[in-house]
Amino acid sequence: MTFDWITVAGTIGAVASVASFTPQAWKIIHSRSTEGLSLGMFALTCLAFAAWTSFGLLKGEWALIIPNAICLCFALFILAMIALPERKTKEVAETLDPVA
Template identity: 30%
Template sequence: MAEYPDLEYLAVLAGSVGGILSVGAFLPQAWRIFRRRSAVDVSLTMYLVIIAASVLWMYYAYVHGAVELFLTNLVIGVIAIVIAMLRIRYGGR
């Protein structure tokens, strides 16, 4: 891609915006659970899958030296772990 520096810049920009949006997508759910102290309607299975996917993406990023991808999935994984823990704590019916 060195031949097309504009494409490299756009790829970095797209990856950065995508990472921010991916991380940001989980924050409203975490905040809502924390504020309401209720997680009855939250799928624990979904967040366990997200945690597993984040770990796999982090391994992939580590092998390929993709620091940004690793850090993005690390943050997503941490937020998903927090949501899963809140689901266990506040999810009882």
């Protein structure tokens, strides 16, 4: 078996992409606030991840589908939290992390 740098690079990129949304999602849940986050930016991010997921599906490439679908879920969560009224954002966050 030979070492495949392409697979290593792709795996690192996929893991980093998915992991990059975790701190923001957790900060929203913990702080109960989306202040300072751009609705437009996250809407565009969701569109990008939906397009990459669709591209992966059309090509049948799981290496594109899985990380982009996971990132889409995180980005949609953040987008929804930004779009919700502040009261609802706090309710969702309280449900997900009641001890914060």
